[in-house]
Amino acid sequence: MFKKIQNYLLLHHPLLWNTKFIPVIIITLIINILFFAGGYLTGAVDFNDPHSLDEYSHYEPMTIFLNLIISLLVIILWLTFYFRNNGFKSFYPKKNNSLYKEWLIILTVCLLNFSNTAIYEYAFDLRARNYYSKEEVIKRTNLLSRASIFVDGSFYHWGRFDRTQYNELLDSLENNNLRYEYKEYDEEVVVIPEIEPVPEVYNGGNKRNKGKELYNPEWDTVCYFGNQYPITSLVNKQNLKFSIQENIHDSINEWKVKTWMLNREKDSIKKLLDDFFVLVNEHNLQANITSKQWFDFVYKPNDYNDYQIVGNDEFNVINDERKSRNNKEYKTRNDLENNRLEKSENTPFVLAKYYVPLKRMENAYDRISGAYVSPIDFTDILGIIYFAFIASLVIFSFRISSVKNWFISVISLGIMGLITFIFSFIITYSLTGYYDSSQSVTFITIWAVILIVCLIYFVYINRQKTSKKLSGIVANILLWILPFSLVIVYFYLYTYYDATEIRDINGSRIYERTGLEKIIHDNALEFFYINMAFILLYMYPFTKLIKKWKGIAEA
Numbered sequence: 378m379f380k381k382i383q384n385y386l387l388l389h390h391p392l393l394w395n396t397k398f399i400p401v402i403i404i405t406l407i408i409n410i411l412f413f414a415g416g417y418l419t420g421a422v423d424f425n426d427p428h429s430l431d432e433y434s435h436y437e438p439m440t441i442f443l444n445l446i447i448s449l450l451v452i453i454l455w456l457t458f459y460f461r462n463n464g465f466k467s468f469y470p471k472k473n474n475s476l477y478k479e480w481l482i483i484l485t486v487c488l489l490n491f492s493n494t495a496i497y498e499y500a501f502d503l504r505a506r507n508y509y510s511k512e513e514v515i516k517r518t519n520l521l522s523r524a525s526i527f528v529d530g531s532f533y534h535w536g537r538f539d540r541t542q543y544n545e546l547l548d549s550l551e552n553n554n555l556r557y558e559y560k561e562y563d564e565e566v567v568v569i570p571e572i573e574p575v576p577e578v579y580n581g582g583n584k585r586n587k588g589k590e591l592y593n594p595e596w597d598t599v600c601y602f603g604n605q606y607p608i609t610s611l612v613n614k615q616n617l618k619f620s621i622q623e624n625i626h627d628s629i630n631e632w633k634v635k636t637w638m639l640n641r642e643k644d645s646i647k648k649l650l651d652d653f654f655v656l657v658n659e660h661n662l663q664a665n666i667t668s669k670q671w672f673d674f675v676y677k678p679n680d681y682n683d684y685q686i687v688g689n690d691e692f693n694v695i696n697d698e699r700k701s702r703n704n705k706e707y708k709t710r711n712d713l714e715n716n717r718l719e720k721s722e723n724t725p726f727v728l729a730k731y732y733v734p735l736k737r738m739e740n741a742y743d744r745i746s747g748a749y750v751s752p753i754d755f756t757d758i759l760g761i762i763y764f765a766f767i768a769s770l771v772i773f774s775f776r777i778s779s780v781k782n783w784f785i786s787v788i789s790l791g792i793m794g795l796i797t798f799i800f801s802f803i804i805t806y807s808l809t810g811y812y813d814s815s816q817s818v819t820f821i822t823i824w825a826v827i828l829i830v831c832l833i834y835f836v837y838i839n840r841q842k843t844s845k846k847l848s849g850i851v852a853n854i855l856l857w858i859l860p861f862s863l864v865i866v867y868f869y870l871y872t873y874y875d876a877t878e879i880r881d882i883n884g885s886r887i888y889e890r891t892g893l894e895k896i897i898h899d900n901a902l903e904f905f906y907i908n909m910a911f912i913l914l915y916m917y918p919f920t921k922l923i924k925k926w927k928g929i930a931e932a
Contacts, residue, residue: 392475396482401455405489408447412440412493416500422508424660424741427690436501444493451490456772476920480773487765487772495761498754505748511621514749517656518619518742521735522630524653525617527646527675528689528735532613532698533599602639609698611681612638617739621746641678653733660741662734663691674731685715688729690736695729759905766912770860774853777923786853797823817872821865828862831855838929839922845929852923860915863908870897 386394393399419436509517598605599613606612612635618627637645650668657664666674666687674685686695695716717728775783801819831851838848858865874894890898 392478392482395459396479397455397458398482398486400458401451401486402489404451405486408451408493409489409496412444412497413500415440416497417504420501420504422505422741422744425662425737426740427692427737428740436497440494440497444491444497448490448493452487452768455486460776473921473924474917476777476924477917479776480769480916480920483772483776484765484769487768488762491761491765491768495754495758498757502748502751505745508745511749514742514745515622515626518617518621518746519626519630520649520652520656521738521742522617522619522627523634523649525689525735525739526611526614526631526634527650527671527687528733529686529693529695529729530617530689531615532609533615601635604639606680607682609682611675611677611684617735619743619746620750638678638681643672643676646676647672656738657734660738662737664733665691666731666733670731671733685731686729688732689739690734691728691732693729693732693736694726696727755902759902762909763905766860766909770856774856777927778849778853782849783853786850786857789850790854790857793827797827818869821869821872824858825865825869828855828859832859835922835926839926842929845926848926848929852926856919859919860912861908863904863911867897867901867904867908874898 382399383394386399599608599610600606601612616627616631616634618624634646634649636642637649647668650671654664654668671687674687675681677683686697688695697716716730774786778786797820801823804819831854835848835851835855838845838851870893874897
């Protein structure tokens with residue numbers, strides 16, 4: 378069967394036969410499928426993970442290692458058979474576009490071979506996205522974000538202002554649009570009324586130490602809606618934030634719950650805690666309290682400061698900031714009565730007496746949120762594509778060149794790079810007296826001149842058609858560097874603008890970027906994408922030029 382296919386390709390599609398494209402593409406696709414399957418199988422979300430483990434970081438080193446080993450083996454085996462019959466070096470009859478097609482085949486093989494890690498990563502995130510739709514994940518993360526206000530966590534720092542005045546939901550057209558978008562998920566948007574600023578709400582204490590006195594957190598108060606609350610009040614609690622949506626939605630969740638609290642909307646808070654336990658039961662997680670007990674622990678409408686701490690997990694280590702740091706006896710008594718004292722290697726620590734499995738659900742839904750935020754890392758994909766382009770050009774140059782010329786080209790390129798680097802350093806140092814980014818400008822300028830001279834020389838040899846001379850070495854250099862000329866131009870302009878920027882004594886730029894400078898600094902990825910299209914266009918006429926060059930006598 379395999380021999381029949383090869384014979385058919387030899388007679389009807391000699392280019393595919395000569396490049397061994399069909400066998401290598403079948404092997405490569407099988408490997409791609411295996412990596413996809415591995416990513417999907419290992420991408421399962423553990424809803425019972427209390428430690429916030431990054432599963433991908435656990436599997437990533439092994440995946441990269443396997444990708445390197447397998448890709449290297451496939452490329453070596455393929456090149457062994459591929460270079461066995463070099464039709465171009467043997468003057469095998471070829472059509473005008475055959476060299477260009479051959480390079481495209483090499484590029485395809487390299488792309489598929491080097492993309493195994495990206496395929497694994499995509500399948501890994503795909504498994505997480507397949508649990509719930511994006512709308513459902515947003516709904517669930519909103520629930521977790523709101524409920525987190527009633528669980529042990531961080532407070533906002535003290536400040537001499539009413540935090541209501543810093544509400545992100547007020548008087549913004551952009552935020553109004555986000556409100557409208559938020560309504561798509563059937564959630565009522567909270568509108569916080571604007572009030573007059575409250576001056577000097579800080580009434581006691583001094584945050585600066587006087588003598589040996591320690592700063593007491595009980596002295597501080599914060600202001601919401603014109604009223605003062607202890608800094609450790611649940612009204613001043615921070616909520617969980619998830620990456621699946623804009624930050625404005627996290628603020629919506631926070632202010633919605635705090636409005637319920639301050640307006641004493643008991644039913645809304647009860648429903649929130651009941652809904653949380655529906656999610657707990659769905660994932661078969663454990664809590665040692667009921668939603669009713671939880672409500673009784675945290676609903677203290679006077680100032681929301683006399684609450685029982687509810688941990689986010691069974692092993693949640695807590696630090697009750699409400700207790701005076703100087704009153705160790707009271708703090709110890711409170712820990713014994715309302716929390717759990719444990720010891721590990723003679724080190725005491727306090728655990729929450731009551732807990733809900735918020736931490737486990739936070740870890741799981743944060744993982745799913747991340748899978749929706751960046752299902753494809755275009756920077757990594759771009760790196761893989763460029764690596765494949767470079768590898769294809771190196772293999773293609775070995776295909777069209779003699780072994781001697783190929784190695785001379787590598788050595789010559791290294792020597793010229795070293796010489797031009799030293800030369801540009803000397804020029805820059807002699808002009809400025811120190812090393813700075815202008816050396817890169819000098820280095821790129823020298824190489825731009827070298828490439829232009831090489832291109833003119835190669836075209837001249839093709840027109841004269843007398844002998845190849847050094848054109849074999851020049852062809853390899855043009856093949857390796859000139860396709861990336863747009864990237865070189867980009868780095869030239871970037872380093873030029875960076876070297877000529879006017880800065881203050883602290884090194885900060887003192888003007889706003891405009892015109893071409895702004896385009897250069899804001900569109901790096903776009904330049905790389907454009908350069909990929911340029912490579913595809915550049916190789917078409919250059920392969921035709923190489924085909925003509927092959928017919929010139931060696932000497």
